[in-house]
Amino acid sequence: MSTNTVSPLFVGRADELALLEGALGRARDGAASTVLVGGEAGVGKTRLIREFAERAEGARVLVGGCLELGTDGLPFAPFTAVLRRLVRDLGRDAIVELLPGGSTRGLGRLLPEFGEPEGDGPEARARLFEQVLGLLERLAEQRETVLIVEDAHWADRSTRDLLSFLVRYQRSDLPLLIVVTYRADELHRTHPLRPLLAELGRVDWVTRLELRRLSRREVVEQATSILGGLPGRFDVDDVYSRSEGNPLFVEALLSGDGHDAVPESLRDLLLASVERLPEETQELLRVASAGGARIEHALLTAVAGLDEGSLSRALRPAVAGNVLVVDGEGYSFRHALIREAVHDDLLPGERTRLHTRFARTLEDNPLLLPATRAAIELAHHWHAAHDVRPALVSAWRAAAAARRATAFDEQLRMLSRVLELWDQVPDAAELVETDHLEVLDTVILVAHLAGEFERAISLSRAALRLVDAERDPITTAGLLRRRGLAAYDLGRAGYVDDLRTAARLVPASPPSALRAKILEALARMLNTPDVWAEKEAHAEEALRIARQIGDAKTEAQSLITLTWSRGHRAVGDQDLSGYAEARTIAGGARAYTALMRAAISESDTLEGWGRHEAATEVARRGIAEAEEYGVSRTSGAFLAINLAEPLVSLGRWDEALEVIEHALDLAPPPPYRASLMGFSLDILLACGDLEGAEALFHESRGILAQGTYRDQTLLPNLRRELELRLAQGDDARALELIAAALRERNGHVNPRLASPRYGWPFLVSALHATTVTLPTRTSPSSVTAGAPGPAGEPATLEEVVRELRDVAAKLEIRGDLQRAQSLTFAALTAHDLATWDTATQAWEELGQPYARAQALLAAAEAALAPPGGREPEGQPSAVRESVAQRLSTARALAERLGAVPLLTEIDALARRARISLTGEALAEETRLGLTAREFEVLKLVTRGMSNREIAGELFISVKTVSVHVSNILGKLGASSRGEAAATAHRLHLFATP
Known part of the structure; x- marks a missing residue:
């Protein structure tokens, strides 16, 4: 992997960027606008502002920052920097011409180029404020202007006063946007910026934006961008837990030499707030740092050995200084890396003594913490104290406590520590009352439950090397079973061989x-x-x-x-x-594992039959149980796949995307991740987002290339690639994929296509491509596939079609869903109106709006162009009315779904047939090409609602709203939310409330 110092990819700030762009849009539309952007150090305020500035096309962006000299530092520092930049860009004379009355002496307080300042006192100060505001207004009259004041937490009194003046008195008829950034973590209770922010927050046109930390999934995206490849799960866990989603900290941890200490590049930043505190407080923080990121009040009292009064006196400055925060009945460091930095400053002897004190305190009084947490923290402290015997025993007991709490990740961590310490403790087997092989077997089981399939396989191999199959066939069989199960879930070859070998090793009698x-x-x-x-x-x-x-x-x-x-x-x-x-x-x-499998299998069966609603109910119930049993990342993610599939079938695409996003945030095992992304890809393809679909396909293909998967994974993925290549116009690759799928290397029919559940969808897509899409683009006789036909020569389009029909003729039909798919296949073969109508009815009964809309379009085409029939305009009026009805229904379905390519096909057929589609679902000019959901979102945008408010109104995720807003701006050709809202108002799209 290559490593970048910072992430080339701008991660996780789509909503925040949209808010800033919306504020600029309002300013362009003649509405006063100011945004106050807060966030802790390193959370990405500067990166956000830079990205926003780069995208503010046509705007003049003026940036000035406050200097780190405290709240009594350099007066007017950001405005001096802005003025200096303007003089450099425009020249002094141009600035003079812009000033009201041409007087420059007021600006002399900012730059000597403008002469001696005019007097002192309130009048001179007011003159300066007026001149700065007047200059900004004149600049805004020339073109839209953005004033950015960074690091306002370091602003002096004069800067704060001028900033307040500009925000309050900015004109609403000029395109001027003011953006102010500040560190929220620096604002202790007496900080002078706090009352100013509260005061400005009450101004109507001021918006406050607090930058959150990144989610785990966003940290994975950032780390992948920095490293140039996907990091391992344990690396991600380490970086995410230590950085807690702070982008700067993520970058520092990834660019450091290792994970043992806080990188030097961060130490000064992290310790600055600690070093300002009284010495007795710093000493207490050193004690607390050994207790972890969060420590109970009672435990801190016991370990520190202080009475309540002394403890409170030492704690209060740390809480007031925002180093510690009150957390329930205890305290936590504002950021985990602050704790690490303080802990790293301890001398080795101090560290050992402190952890030993914690361990002995917990042993003497385990009720200071809940049972599971007490066991895990006790193991942590003995391990940190480097006392290997109690460290091994406490880790073994902590693993048992974690198992009772179904905390499999923690159980795996504790068991891994037992393995790590085993050789250092001569009587380890006696201490934990089990042997090394039993420990290994337990770790393999827990690794599988935790979703660490790769680790389970490698540990199984290690354990098998310790066993002689001839002398101990039973133990060998058990380990082969463990390896087979893990390999099956990871998609690695050899799992059936492992299990068949295991079955041979265990005798049938006596039954076992x-x-x-x-x-x-x-x-x-x-x-x-x-x-x-x-x-x-x-x-x-x-x-x-x-x-x-x-x-x-x-x-x-x-x-x-x-x-x-x-x-x-x-x-x-x-x-x-x-x-x-x-x-x-x-x-x-x-047996929660069996309970989870029952939910997985039943929801799969129901979806296979086309009973989509019933499948969603079973899957949802299973996901809730998975959370209860602590297996959300494994069984819960698998059930999310089984929930997303029927939701996609039912046309509830926004809901499906939210289910997928939530499951992906849990960092599921790679095969599950690929399947989840596959359903997102289906939706993106149907909506016409080819760029997003290509990115998802590329990522999922990289995952699937690492294993050997079943037809339930491979055939849908092959179908998706086929549909993607067709949408991209890569006809040769599309036909090559079909031919390759039909035949394996030995020339025999691919046995995977004998699976009705996954074979029928592929065959339908392939036949549609070869009988509808490809023939309209090129001559069938001129197209050949890369894969050989039955005679060993490249297969022609006609030969591929024949073979698709041959395969379909032998494929079973099991249930209503496959019946609808087979009817669609038959209609594609005959292009017969009656068959298309039957297929349409089948899809309607199943409740699948997208497939129904596709069938309605095909039925309309069949009605307009029967074999040997007349031109569309020459059809009888009854036929044309039936076609109009089909197309209107299809368009309404496609519009509700946001299926842009299908909408385009429907409109194109209506235009060719000179059929006017009337009614609410019809006129594209009425809705400007927007889908029904996009139209809803635009309506709320025109009311000035934020993405988060829209999400609450429509019961969808903020991320989904952001995608809809981006689509709206693209379709309307608008550069901002304000411009989109102005377009809607100009066209009177919405009635005035």
Whole structure:
């Protein structure tokens, strides 16, 4: 990877940037506008302002900063810097011409070039203020002007007064925007900027913007941009937990030499506020720093050895100085890296003594903290004190406490520490009452539960190297099962071989729990048609053994596998009571893994049948349970996939995007991330955002290239690439993808296409491409695919079409969803109106608006151009009316969804047929090409609502609103929200309330 000092990518500030651009738009429209931008040091105020300034095309941007000389520092520093820049750019004489009355002596207080200042006292001061305001107004008369005053927390009294004057008396009929930035973390209770901010905040045209820290997902984007590649999950966890989402801190940690100490580049910034405090307070902060980012009052009292009065006297300056903040019944450092910097300043002996004091205090009185937290903190302190025996024992006990709390990440961290310390403690096995191999096996299990599949595989390999399969076949089989499960979830080859080997190692008699578990796992992973009988046989044997020996967990898992298997290959709806029975069994055994799998499998089955609403209900219930069981990142993310899919089918795209965004924020395992991004890609393609779709496809393809995946992952991804290439006009690549999918290297039909659930959608997209899209662009005989046809020569378009039909003729139809897909395939083959109408009806019954709108468009085309029929305008009026009705319905559906490419096709057909679509859904000029949702958003924008307010009004995410606003500006050709609102008012799009 290459490393940048700062992130080339501007991350996570779309809403804030939109707010600033909206303020500039209001100023351009003749509304006074000021924005106060606050945030802690390093949160990205300067980067935001720089990005905004670069995008403020046509505006004159004037920037001046206050100097770090305290609140009694250099007078008028930012305005002096602005004036000096203007003199350099325009010349002194040009400035003189702009000043009211041509008098310059007032500005002499700022620059000597303008002569001696005029007198002293209130009158001279007022004259200066008027001249600065007058100069800004004259500049704004020439072109829109942005005045940026940075670091107002260092502003002197004179600067604050002038700033207040400019904000209060700026003219509303000039395009002048004032932006002020300040460090919110510097504003202690007596800071003189606080009352000014409160005062200005009450002015109607002043907006306050507080920059938040970045989310974990945004930190991943920033780190990827800095490093030039995706960092490992544990690296991200470390950087995110230490930086707490502060962009500057992220950059410093990534560019440092390691993660053991705070980089020198940050130390002075972090410790400045600490070093201003009294010595007794600094000493208490050193004690608190050993306690972690948050420390309970009772624990700090016990370790510090101070009475309540002395402790309060020492604490108060730290709280007033914004170094510590009150957090419930305790305190936390304002930022984790401040604690680290203070802790790093401790001498080695001090550090050891303090952590030992904490450990002994917790051992003597464990009730000072909740049980799980007490166990984990005790392990932390013994480890930090470098006392390996109690460190190992406490880590083992902390892992058990974390397991009871279903905190798998923490359990994995504690168990990893046990492994790290094992060789340093000669009697480790006696101390924890288990051997090294058992510890390894437990770590593998927990790594899998925590979603660390790669780590589970590598640890399994390490454990297998310690075991002789001939001497200990049972242990070997158990480890092979663990590795197979992890490899299956990660998409790595060899998982079936591992499980088949494991099954051979465990005898059928006497019946054992291990054999039942292995057979159930093997049944779960056999999914191709050629092994379906074997799959069900293994599941049935596992179920029989589990019931025989009373293994409720494996019984539930086996029942889920059998129910899913039978439902998956069913022609119609089958009995799903097996899922309910499995949940009952799993609930009695507290087997949350089986409970999660029941939700995953049932929602998948229901969606496969086209029962979308029922699928969403099951998936939502499962996601809530995943949060309760502590597996949101793994099972919860998988269920988010199963929730997003039916939401996309139902046309609830905004809702689907929010589900996907939330799941991605949890940093799920790579395969899950790729699947989630796939549904986002579907929506982007349907909405016509090819740039965003290409970016998502590129990222997901990079993930999928690392493993070997099943048809449920590969076929949808192949379909998405096909549709993306067609939308981009890359016809040759599109046909090559179809031909390659039809045939493997040996020339045989790809067995993956024998999966009805995922084969039908691909076949429909492929046939549409080869019979509708590609023939309209080129001659079928002139197009050949890169993959060979049956005779070994490059396949022509006609040959590909024939083979698609051959594959479809052999593909089963299971349930209403596949029936609708097969009807669409048949209609594409015959281009027959009756078949298209049947397909349309099928999609309507399923509640899939996008597929229904596509079918309505195709039916309209078929009605207008029957084989040997007349020109569109020559059709009978009844036919034209039916076509108009189909197109109007299709347009209303596509408009509601925001499916811009489909809208374009519908409008183009209506124009060719000279059909006027009437009604609310019709006239593009009425809505300026905006989707229904974009039209709603524009209406709220014209009311002056922010993205956050719009999100609350429409019950969608702020990020989704930001995307809609960007689309609106692009379609209207507007450079700001204000300009878009002005366009809406000019065209009288909305009635005046």
